[in-house]
Amino acid sequence: MLDLYFAPTPNGWKITIMLEECELPYNLIPVNLGAGDQFKPDFLKISPNNRMPALVDHETDISVFESGAILEYLAETTGRFMPADLDGKYRVRQWLYWQVGGLGPMAGQVSHFVNYAPGGKEDHEYSHTRYKNEYDRLFAVMQRSLSNNAYLAGEYSIADMAAWPWIVPYKRFEQDMDAYPDVRRWFDAIKNRPAVRKAMDVGKALRRPPGEMSEEQRKMMFGQTGASVLKNP
Numbered sequence: 001m002l003d004l005y006f007a008p009t010p011n012g013w014k015i016t017i018m019l020e021e022c023e024l025p026y027n028l029i030p031v032n033l034g035a036g037d038q039f040k041p042d043f044l045k046i047s048p049n050n051r052m053p054a055l056v057d058h059e060t061d062i063s064v065f066e067s068g069a070i071l072e073y074l075a076e077t078t079g080r081f082m083p084a085d086l087d088g089k090y091r092v093r094q095w096l097y098w099q100v101g102g103l104g105p106m107a108g109q110v111s112h113f114v115n116y117a118p119g120g121k122e123d124h125e126y127s128h129t130r131y132k133n134e135y136d137r138l139f140a141v142m143q144r145s146l147s148n149n150a151y152l153a154g155e156y157s158i159a160d161m162a163a164w165p166w167i168v169p170y171k172r173f174e175q176d177m178d179a180y181p182d183v184r185r186w187f188d189a190i191k192n193r194p195a196v197r198k199a200m201d202v203g204k205a206l207r208r209p210p211g212e213m214s215e216e217q218r219k220m221m222f223g224q225t226g227a228s229v230l231k232n233p
C-alpha cells in the first residue's frame with residue numbers, strides 16, 4: 001500500500017494524477033501546511049526539505065520526497081508513462097527536470113506575488129514582472145515543442161503530469177494562452193482525461209481560496225529561514 005502525503009496544490013496534484021492514471025490504491029494523508037504539519041518530526045524523517053508531496057511504499061519500505069523523484073519511482077515500479085528505452089527515458093526525464101527546475105519554481109513565484117505578497121503584485125512590480133515574463137517564456141518553450149509533438153516528450157508521460165498542474169492557474173496568473181495554440185490543445189487534451197479529472201477532485205474538501213491565510217499561517221509558510229530549519233532536530 002502507498003501513503004501519499006498531500007496538500008491540494010499543483011505539486012500534490014502531479015502525484016494524484018499519476019496514481020489515478022495507474023489506478024493504484026493509496027492512502028491520502030493530508031499535510032496542513034498552514035498549521036505546520038510539514039515540520040513534524042515524523043514527516044521530516046521522510047521529507048527532510050519540509051515540503052509535500054512525499055510517498056511511502058509499504059511494500060518496498062521505500063519513502064521518496066520531491067515530486068519528480070516520486071513520479072519516476074511510480075513510473076519505474078509500474079512500468080507506465082515512461083518509455084523503457086534509453087532514448088525515450090531521457091526524452092521524458094529532460095522535460096521532467098525542466099518542470100521541477102523551471103516551470104514549477106517560476107510559476108510558484110508568480111503565485112506568491114499574485115496571491116500572497118503583502119500589498120499585492122502592485123507593490124512588487126519588478127519581482128512580479130520578472131517571474132511573469134519567465135512563466136510566459138516557458139509557455140513559448142512548450143509551444144515550440146508541442147507544435148511538433150502531441151505531448152512534451154512525444155507520448156503522454158510523467159513529464160506532462162508534472163507540467164500540467166502548473167498551467168491550471170494560468171488565468172489567475174493573467175497568462176495569455178491564445179498566443180500558444182498547441183499549449184491550449186495539449187492542456188485541453190489532458191484536462192479531459194478521466195483520471196486527471198478524478199485526480200483534481202482528490203482532497204477537494206482541503207482546498208482554500210488562493211491567498212486566504214491568517215497571519216499565523218503566513219508566518220508558518222513565509223517566515224522560514226536557515227535558523228528555523230535548524231531549530232528542528
Ligand SMILES: N[C@@H](CCC(=O)N[C@@H](CS)C(=O)NCC(=O)O)C(=O)O
Nearest residue numbers: 009011033038051052053066067068
Ligand atoms: N521541489 C518540490 C516542491 C514542493 C513544494 O514546494 N511544496 C510546497 C507546497 S506546493 C510545500 O510543501 N510547502 C510547505 C512550506 O513551504 O513549508 C517538489 O517538486 O516536490
